[in-house]
Amino acid sequence: MSQKEIAFTGRIIASLSHEIKNVLATIKESAGLMEDILSLRPETDAPHQARLVKAAGNIRKQVDRGVDVVMGLNRFAHSMDEPMAQIDLNELTAQMAFLMQRFAHKSAIGLSAAPYSEPLNIVTDPFRLEMLLAAALDVCLTRADKGSGLVIQPCRVEGRPAVWIGAAPDEPPDTLPPTVAFPEDLFALKGDLEHLQVNIYDCGSAGLHGVLILFK
């Protein structure tokens, strides 16, 4: 997709997700109003009162879940706003864990994000970096054992910002192990590396279960 097409797609998704959130806000307040009214006289045995209270509570919980989803969609849409932007890797990795949660769930693998101790700001192409991280996560999900856990976390390696996707309990390396290689199953992404100014390393040969995305 050209940048123009990406920006258009993002603009439409952002607009629609905003509208969905307005719908959810109205449903939430309406369900809340039902709960308020039903709780005015909780001692009465009005027909179906308990079932109505339970249904209104379920609506509210599902709206909260829907709001989380639509917020994630909205953030994803805004990652398409600009071809280059400053981002915090802590926020981006948390967003990636959220976006890829369903794929991890389907693979029966627990996926979580672990923030770095301080903001790690970089200037990059946010949308293409998300695509790269999603592909790297896909590879790691394929490799991981069912029932295991996968962590995506920003870190610094040799002083440079990086993202580590690894199987617990392995931690990101402090320095680049000498034997690391490019992961062959990510070969199709090689063209994006120059644009994003990153290198990808498969740390399996260094005895670590993980992939390291290192910013130049």
Place this chain on the structure above:
Amino acid sequence: MPDGVKVLVVDDEEPFVDALAQRLELRGFTVLTAFNGDAALAVVQEKPVDVVVLDVLMPGKDGVETLREIKQNKPLVEVIMLTGHATVETAIEGMRLGAYDYLMKPTDTDDLVTKINKAHGRKSDHEERIRQANIDNLLRTRGW
């Protein structure tokens, strides 16, 4: 206690305003409603209002523009901005212009009630200080 606190809810989503207004009324607030910026300004001009709950993103006169005019015409009226994720920066800009606080939409009703009460408290304190300053000034000018 919210009894007697006059709240104006402003949003172009009429069913949202309707439900939220009823929930606030059930909690003891006196609630007025408006569905756009111009209507909100008319209400603030004509009726006593303590706190305005104002959506940032509205067609026509947006939340920030409406806030600016409210603060120009009725500086003591407190304003709480309602915002979406993409418009948080606009809400923060609103706080620079004098808004009391902001809340993400959909709101948590308990959070909203807490913020309305705090905003009303600030308005009451401010009014009391003005009243006291007027009394002090009066005493000084009359030589008492």
